[in-house]
Amino acid sequence: MEETASLIHPENYWVLWAILIGWAGVAIILEQKYSWASKLSGAIIALAGAMLLSNTGIIPLDSPVYDTVWTYVVPLAIPLLLFQSNVVKVWQESKRLLIIFLISTIGTVAGTIAAFFLLKDVIPQLNYIGAMLSGSYTGGGVNFAAMATRFNVEEGTISSTVVADNLLMVLYFFILITIPAVNFFRSRFQTPHMDELEKNGDSENQASEYWKGKEISLQDIAKAIGTAFVIVAVSFSLAGFFSNLIPEDSNIFLSVIRGIIGDNYLMLTTLTLISVAVFPKYFESISGSQEFGTFFIYIFFVVIGVPASIPLIIQNAPLILVFAAIIVFINMVFSFGFGRLFKFNLEEIILASNANIGGPTTAAAMAISRGWTKLVGPILIIGTLGYIIGNYIGTSLGVWFTSLM
Known part of the structure; x- marks a missing residue:
């Protein structure tokens, strides 16, 4: 699968960085300045803009610049966003999220089995x-790579599946981030985090109200960024x-232990x-960490x-996109159906399903963009544990499916 040429070369690093950071800034400004953008959310604006730029051939689909964001920017964002987290509250919220996350995982398994027999x-x-x-x-993507290696999958199949996976993840992200604004869902689920935001915010624009200006000193910047790098x-x-x-080929018990203490993001969140729990005064004294993160x-x-390249999907992987869509749809049915049955909050259901389909980083990002700050730490922890479960599920289903082919 060959990538079509783009107007901006993948190694034109300064221009690509300018586009990434500049468009992120535009998304934030629009979200805080206009009520329509606030309802749509800056996250959707950022995603939609990137899709438009890549699908029109202005920016490349792949570049070392994007890898740098995954390798350095995302890991730095996580501790910055957790500097104000109370570990006791995180644990209290994690117990509920774990249950709905496991229900959502069952939806993934059921969806994969159904889609396999259909196609x-x-x-x-x-x-x-x-x-x-x-x-x-x-x-998340860690499990995708692990399964590709485990079953020695052909490069062409991997590439086509990656493209379908990326496009569907973005489309589902659009759906999930739009659901809180839909009355059908608001009237059928409890929404304590959204209710609290609306109660405390006098402004129609919640993003602008939440991120109103605060005093941040040079010392705050030094402590926030320096501490994040060290952690x-x-x-x-x-973890390494x-x-x-x-x-890697240890028994099941040691493999689970390796998956827990050897995972970068789980170790990062835990540490x-x-x-924060051991040095609360130090972290409380840092202003601006949430803004940076x-x-x-x-x-x-x-x-x-x-x-999320639409032309590449049409050319190489339309049926794989259908296969993935069936899995995601059944995951959504399980998540929202059983979530309502067991009286889970709408925010918990959305983040659990997001953590399944997109991984802990996209789920935490959604929580941040909607102002559900109390759920950022918990969903990072629960979502990262999905890395461990995912390898066992993928391997088991892969072996079973192979026996049926």
């Missing part, structure tokens, strides 16, 4: 595609140490929360909208 005769190598997508739609460096080093210490997340929003 196994018309899509080649669907056993491997099912393994990759079921893993990805439980945890990321220590966390990733520790434990990952190398425990062999940040512990640091949120701006980094908006850059991430722009990047995840880039690979």
Whole structure:
């Protein structure tokens, strides 16, 4: 699958950085200045703009600049956003999120099985595609890559599936972020986080009200950015140490332990929360950490909208997109159906389903963009645990599907 040439070369780093950061800034300004943009959300504006730029051939679908955002910008955003988190409240919220996340995961499994039996005769190598997508739609891209390696999937199949996965994830993100504004859902689910925002905000524009100006000193900037870099460096080093210490082909118990303490993002979230709990006064004294972290997340929003290439889907993977869409639709039915049955909050259901389909980073980003700050830490923790579950689900389904081909 060859990428079509773009107006801006993938190695034109300064121009691409200018577009990513500039458009993230535009999305934030529009969100806070205009009520229509606030209702639509800056996240959607950032995503839509990136999709438009990539699908019209202005920016490339792939570039080292985008990899840099995933490698450095996103990890730095996570501790910055957790500096004001109370670990006790995080744990209290995590218990509920874990249950709805597991229900959503069952929806992914059911959707994969249903889609496989519907399309196994018309899509080649669907056993491997099912393994990759079921893993990805439980945890995230880490599981997709693991399943591709585990089953030695052909490069062409991987590429086509990646494109379908990216486009569908962005489309589903649009749907999930729009749901809170739809009366059908607001009238049928409890919405305590949205109700609190509306109660406390006197302004019609919630984004502008929430992010109103505050005093931030040079010392705050130094402490916020410097501390974030240190925590990321220590966390990733520790995760790498434990990952190398425990062999990949260990028994089930050691594999689970390796997946927990050897995962970069789970270690990063855990170490940040512990640091905040041990040194509360230090972190409380830092102003501006949420602002920095949120701006980094908006850059991430722009990047995840880039690979959603509609022409490549039409050319290479229309049936794979249908396969993935069935999985996502059944995941959504399970999440919202059982979520309403067991009286989960609308915010919890949306984030749990998002964490399944997009991973913990997209779920945390959505929580941030909607102002559900109390759920940022919990969904990062729960979503990261999905990385562990995803490998087992993907492997099990892949082996089973292969036996049926």
